[in-house]
Amino acid sequence: MKPFARGIGLIAGVVAVIVLVAAIFIWSGAYNVAADDPHTRLFSSLLETARDRSIEARSASIALPKLDEPEMVARGAGLYSEMCVSCHLAPGIDESELRAGLYPQPPKLVEYGASDPKEAFWIVKHGIKMTAMPAWGVSHDDAALWDLVSFLRAMPKMSSAQYEQLARAGDHDEEAPGHMHGDMHGATAAHQH
Secondary structure, three states: OOHHHHHHHHHHHHHHHHHHHHHHHHHHOOOOOOOOOOOOHHHHHHHHHHHHHHHHHHHOOOOOOOOOOHHHHHHHHHHHHHHOHHHHOEOOEOOOHHHHOOOOOOOOHHHHOOOOHHHHHHHHHHOEOOOOEOOHHHOEOHHHHHHHHHHHHHHHHOOHHHHHHHHHHOOOOOOOOOEOOHHHHHHHHHHHO
16 A cells, blocks of 8 residues: 555544544533533634634625714614613623623623624624524614614714613614514513513
8 A cells, every 4th residue: 555545544544533533522412512601711712713714704895885974873873772782781781681691701892892894794794603693684784784883883982871862863663774673673672671
């Protein structure tokens, strides 16, 4: 047998053993998936790197609209108050019952907003698997999601009074364009109260 063929056979054997061990580990239920038992540092690092690279790669080609219109910020504040406060907090809201039980902990967007609007738009539109971050693009059009991103960029500089005023002014009703409510909103609203 040639050295090259032996090398390929050895690599295939090692890969087969790794796959078998991984399958046994997964099937055994040994890995605790409970939200109150954090991942190991290595596993967290691998997941975070995969998440960050995936978002970066998929958001790079998104066309960035103008985001500094006051009307966009106000509409985005209304959306944020309906959909995001329970997990990501807001000016004057330091913690929530829902947020306390989530793992991984959602970022405190009130502190830094959206440093990369393209990435923020992609995340809001598509969500992130196994993080409780929903894909809001299922129930909202792109214009509404850009309003939300516009607000995220402005929020870290706001006082709680400014936020409350904007959230009330930008509050969406059942007929708002680009914004579907129905059962999903009812569940969200009930969850926040």
